[in-house]
Amino acid sequence: xxxxxxxxxxxxxxxxxxxxxxxxxxxxxxxASELTRLLGPQKVLSGLGERLNYRYDAILxxxxxxxxxxxxxxxxxxxxxxxxxxxxxxxxxRGAASGLSGGAAPLKESLVIxxxxxxxxxIFPERRxxxxxxxxxxxxxSEAARPxxxxxxxxxASFRTSTIGGNLGENAGGPMCxxxxxxxxxxxxxxFVDVDGEVHELRxxxxxxxxxxxxxxGTLGFITEATLRLTPPPRFTRTxxxxxxxxxxxxxxVSQAIAAGAVPAKLEFMDKACTNAVEDYLHIGLPREAExxxxxDTDGEDLATVEEELALVESACLAHGGTVRRxxxxxxxxxxxxxxxxxxxxxxxxxxxxxxxxxxxxxxVLAEVVREIRALGEASGFHLVQFGHIGDGxxxxxxxxxxxxxxxxxxxxxxxxxxLVALRHGGVLSGEHGIGAMKRSFMRDALDSVTLEALWNVKxxxxxxxxxxxxxxxxxxxxxxxxxxxxxx
Amino acid sequence: xxxxxxxxxxxxxxxxxxxxxxxxxxxxxxxASELTRLLGPQKVLSGLGERLNYRYDAILxxxxxxxxxxxxxxxxxxxxxxxxxxxxxxxxxRGAASGLSGGAAPLKESLVIxxxxxxxxxIFPERRxxxxxxxxxxxxxSEAARPxxxxxxxxxASFRTSTIGGNLGENAGGPMCxxxxxxxxxxxxxxFVDVDGEVHELRxxxxxxxxxxxxxxGTLGFITEATLRLTPPPRFTRTxxxxxxxxxxxxxxVSQAIAAGAVPAKLEFMDKACTNAVEDYLHIGLPREAExxxxxDTDGEDLATVEEELALVESACLAHGGTVRRxxxxxxxxxxxxxxxxxxxxxxxxxxxxxxxxxxxxxxVLAEVVREIRALGEASGFHLVQFGHIGDGxxxxxxxxxxxxxxxxxxxxxxxxxxLVALRHGGVLSGEHGIGAMKRSFMRDALDSVTLEALWNVKxxxxxxxxxxxxxxxxxxxxxxxxxxxxxx
Numbered sequence: 001x002x003x004x005x006x007x008x009x010x011x012x013x014x015x016x017x018x019x020x021x022x023x024x025x026x027x028x029x030x031x032a033s034e035l036t037r038l039l040g041p042q043k044v045l046s047g048l049g050e051r052l053n054y055r056y057d058a059i060l061x062x063x064x065x066x067x068x069x070x071x072x073x074x075x076x077x078x079x080x081x082x083x084x085x086x087x088x089x090x091x092x093x094r095g096a097a098s099g100l101s102g103g104a105a106p107l108k109e110s111l112v113i114x115x116x117x118x119x120x121x122x123i124f125p126e127r128r129x130x131x132x133x134x135x136x137x138x139x140x141x142s143e144a145a146r147p148x149x150x151x152x153x154x155x156x157a158s159f160r161t162s163t164i165g166g167n168l169g170e171n172a173g174g175p176m177c178x179x180x181x182x183x184x185x186x187x188x189x190x191x192f193v194d195v196d197g198e199v200h201e202l203r204x205x206x207x208x209x210x211x212x213x214x215x216x217x218g219t220l221g222f223i224t225e226a227t228l229r230l231t232p233p234p235r236f237t238r239t240x241x242x243x244x245x246x247x248x249x250x251x252x253x254v255s256q257a258i259a260a261g262a263v264p265a266k267l268e269f270m271d272k273a274c275t276n277a278v279e280d281y282l283h284i285g286l287p288r289e290a291e292x293x294x295x296x297d298t299d300g301e302d303l304a305t306v307e308e309e310l311a312l313v314e315s316a317c318l319a320h321g322g323t324v325r326r327x328x329x330x331x332x333x334x335x336x337x338x339x340x341x342x343x344x345x346x347x348x349x350x351x352x353x354x355x356x357x358x359x360x361x362x363x364x365v366l367a368e369v370v371r372e373i374r375a376l377g378e379a380s381g382f383h384l385v386q387f388g389h390i391g392d393g394x395x396x397x398x399x400x401x402x403x404x405x406x407x408x409x410x411x412x413x414x415x416x417x418x419x420l421v422a423l424r425h426g427g428v429l430s431g432e433h434g435i436g437a438m439k440r441s442f443m444r445d446a447l448d449s450v451t452l453e454a455l456w457n458v459k460x461x462x463x464x465x466x467x468x469x470x471x472x473x474x475x476x477x478x479x480x481x482x483x484x485x486x487x488x489x
Numbered sequence: 490x491x492x493x494x495x496x497x498x499x500x501x502x503x504x505x506x507x508x509x510x511x512x513x514x515x516x517x518x519x520x521a522s523e524l525t526r527l528l529g530p531q532k533v534l535s536g537l538g539e540r541l542n543y544r545y546d547a548i549l550x551x552x553x554x555x556x557x558x559x560x561x562x563x564x565x566x567x568x569x570x571x572x573x574x575x576x577x578x579x580x581x582x583r584g585a586a587s588g589l590s591g592g593a594a595p596l597k598e599s600l601v602i603x604x605x606x607x608x609x610x611x612i613f614p615e616r617r618x619x620x621x622x623x624x625x626x627x628x629x630x631s632e633a634a635r636p637x638x639x640x641x642x643x644x645x646a647s648f649r650t651s652t653i654g655g656n657l658g659e660n661a662g663g664p665m666c667x668x669x670x671x672x673x674x675x676x677x678x679x680x681f682v683d684v685d686g687e688v689h690e691l692r693x694x695x696x697x698x699x700x701x702x703x704x705x706x707g708t709l710g711f712i713t714e715a716t717l718r719l720t721p722p723p724r725f726t727r728t729x730x731x732x733x734x735x736x737x738x739x740x741x742x743v744s745q746a747i748a749a750g751a752v753p754a755k756l757e758f759m760d761k762a763c764t765n766a767v768e769d770y771l772h773i774g775l776p777r778e779a780e781x782x783x784x785x786d787t788d789g790e791d792l793a794t795v796e797e798e799l800a801l802v803e804s805a806c807l808a809h810g811g812t813v814r815r816x817x818x819x820x821x822x823x824x825x826x827x828x829x830x831x832x833x834x835x836x837x838x839x840x841x842x843x844x845x846x847x848x849x850x851x852x853x854v855l856a857e858v859v860r861e862i863r864a865l866g867e868a869s870g871f872h873l874v875q876f877g878h879i880g881d882g883x884x885x886x887x888x889x890x891x892x893x894x895x896x897x898x899x900x901x902x903x904x905x906x907x908x909l910v911a912l913r914h915g916g917v918l919s920g921e922h923g924i925g926a927m928k929r930s931f932m933r934d935a936l937d938s939v940t941l942e943a944l945w946n947v948k949x950x951x952x953x954x955x956x957x958x959x960x961x962x963x964x965x966x967x968x969x970x971x972x973x974x975x976x977x978x
Contacts (some may be wrong), residue, residue: 056795171697194943198939200522200943203917206705206944207701207709208700209943209947211697211938212701214697216695225554247966256615259615302791303795320806361613428692449933450683450685450688455696457951458696459696461946462943462947473695474695
């Protein structure tokens with residue numbers, strides 16, 4: 001059984017200058033020396049200045065690693081894991097560190113394994129498969145596959161920088177995931193290195209250990225290679241934008257369109273605050289008074305079907321009080337999507353930092369959830385905007401803040417209240433960003449204690465000493481000793 | 490580490506009359522009395538005559554259960570599991586018992602939980618989901634969804650009798666799985682009862698415990714309900730049959746068609762022995778001299794695309810020496826598929842019993858694998874035919890035998906040799922039937938000892954006493970005490 005307690009405080013990544021690193025280890029730890037001996041100096045970073053760069057991901061600043069290795073092969077990974085085991089040092093895997101839940105930020109003094117040099121990528125057109133090492137950049141898979149008439153559909157927003165290993169560790173999604181599924185749906189086989197440094201080759205049969213690795217954020221082992229399913233890209237894409245006086249109307253329009261047979265490739269939602277932020281930035285005439293803006297793509301092999309699906313969406317929007325604008329051509333479609341793509345820079349102008357939530361709720365309660373979260377934002381005094389992938393109810397309430405004036409602890413408390421709204425309405429904590437450190441304590445509210453116990457049993461079965469990415473995903477009985485000590489770096 | 494040993498002998502289901510049941514328990518065990526008290530007499534079977542019916546699945550005769558419960562709710566399941574725990578009795582879950590690997594046959598004197606009364610089914614068209622209890626017959630999901638313009642694609646051959654719980658337990662496939670995926674790909678959420686009788690509600694986030702349950706054959710817990718993803722049925726289907734002088738030509742034709750952009754909905758293969766068995770049965774003019782017959786469906790929303798995909802398959806077949814016959818209409822298509830659908834009755838006329846293997850090999854080695862397995866069959870003296878789902882290389886070598894004249898042990902030995910051929914060529918043991926009891930000992934050849942250890946660690950994490958379906962999936966250090974004692978019921 002787990003005790004219910006308030007969420008832990010964690011240091012948000014505020015991009016503040018580092019004045020006084022807290023790490024007290026010698027620049028060349030015994031582990032660094034051993035790894036240098038095993039792998040050569042080119043694969044080991046042991047200087048403090050280098051190690052400081054490996055404390056954070058896109059949301060969280062953690063502890064300075066004891067040492068960083070940059071393996072070039074699975075064998076390098078295995079050697080590094082064995083050395084860390086011998087030294088009794090925890091291990092944290094790291095892709096491009098673009099994650100939004102703190103998954104790659106060390107919470108204890110650790111060995112960080114950075115996979116960015118493991119970039120071997122092979123395409124097998126006759127099997128419609130790619131074999132990618134963990135450090136391959138997500139977009140590179142589609143770029144290599146496209147000459148063969150194939151693509152890798154998962155499209156997390158970070159796909160120009162994020163890596164396959166990181167995507168699988170977090171089971172990343174993206175706008176296309178309503179129609180095309182999340183990263184894990186594309187994994188046919190994988191290689192992983194376990195806590196003892198042993199190498200496993202897994203297909204997805206018998207007990208699905210590969211499936212268990214996906215989304216486990218490096219807490220059960222390190223995915224070193226994956227065999228990914230590829231698909232032909234759609235031949236045709238059509239786009240519309242629709243705006244509504246009420247959020248509920250937008251949600252109902254989406255439900256009606258889907259029930260009528262449309263499976264949009266992308267189905268994005270922006271609330272009023274988000275739309276206004278983008279309009280302030282772009283000045284393209286977005287409807288400032290609308291409570292909900294939808295951006296919809298349909299795609300497929302056959303133009304008539306693609307247009308028919310878009311017509312179903314259009315009818316449903318009109319029937320629920322929406323105002324619809326169809327893109328006449330690709331140029332107009334790109335212009336409409338520019339609004340969605342500009343959310344990040346638009347929000348960056350309002351406050352220097354933001355915490356990006358990732359809840360998923362049933363579409364039938366979306367309007368109520370959006371309303372409740374907006375009220376929480378207004379009561380808190382923080383600037384809060386909401387957008388997300390409305391097809392599967394994946395909502396991203398973003399709390400904007402200025403770390404020089406506003407308290408990271410209050411941001412985290414508001415994020416917790418947002419998570420509770422989702423859970424109260426039958427939702428879950430994460431659609432595509434993972435649990436990481438940020439939502440770890442919320443798991444006590446999300447899962448029954450018996451299920452948490454079962455997950456802990458699985459964790460301990462594969463990492464009995466809790467040396468793999470400690471402090472992530474599962475809330476612990478024994479919390480980390482020093483995770484609160486560096487809340488404001 | 491696991492020692493390498495020869496496969497265990499197991500009693501094949503030979504449909505032989507039971508003359509002397511070996512069970513020595515009293516007709517009303519203390520567990521049966523307790524379950525009757527908890528659940529009422531209508532949900533408990535304790536008489537020997539009734540219990541004998543729950544010893545077997547479609548391939549294996551196991552041990553007579555100590556008691557059988559027929560729960561009508563998750564709460565009933567939880568009570569039964571708690572009672573079995575208190576009594577220290579192993580538990581075996583059972584759907585329609587149409588499985589082909591022995592998954593539902595008890596190997597120890599056990600409580601059998603038969604899920605056939607748990608048949609609640611709800612369709613949610615606006616979410617494209619079904620919520621099905623474990624005992625819902627697979628086909629019933631599509632039948633209930635079809636009025637809403639939706640279907641549940643997984644189509645194991647047994648889908649008129651098999652259940653959702655059994656399908657998920659074995660992660661069943663079917664001809665459509667090359668294009669549409671296996672049962673587990675359609676699970677959005679599930680409820681399961683663990684070894685302690687606790688009820689868990691799982692979405693597929695954080696650690697994918699739901700994914701771990703899928704394919705675990707009731708060795709980690711009992712799936713009581715699942716939320717299944719539904720899709721619109723294809724509007725158009727087109728069919729062709731092609732035959733080839735060599736198996737390799739058929740395999741290469743399939744690879745070329747797929748590389749060119751065709752994703753057939755079904756892609757079935759029959760070898761010469763299988764084709765002749767069907768022709769002996771149907772007399773419809775199948776090509777007796779052909780080494781390989783392919784049956785191909787393409788399907789989709791748009792007729793032109795569906796026909797274009799079929800044309801790609803046709804060109805590829807012709808380019809590799811195939812003779813092609815396209816079905817002109819649905820009637821002709823049904824006539825061609827009649828050959829495939831008649832394999833079972835056709836084989837039943839040759840020998841009364843068969844063991845149905847389920848290997849998966851890369852298509853590039855299919856010709857060699859088929860040749861080697863045919864040679865093994867010829868050397869063994871058994872009648873062996875081969876057919877399967879060639880799209881994903883899932884081959885079903887069937888060993889036909891007469892249990893009155895031929896040794897079940899020799900059948901099992903040949904099945905083992907067949908499995909070794911698959912493994913030597915980079916294949917796996919099971920595409921859709923599961924590992925069960927039949928292929929459990931082969932797992933030592935299929936997986937590295939470190940991976941087997943990891944799977945055992947996961948098993949023990951969720952069932953530390955090994956009380957859930959003992960003797961299935963994972964080969965044990967301590968084999969079951971009496972599994973060899975009833976080899977010939």
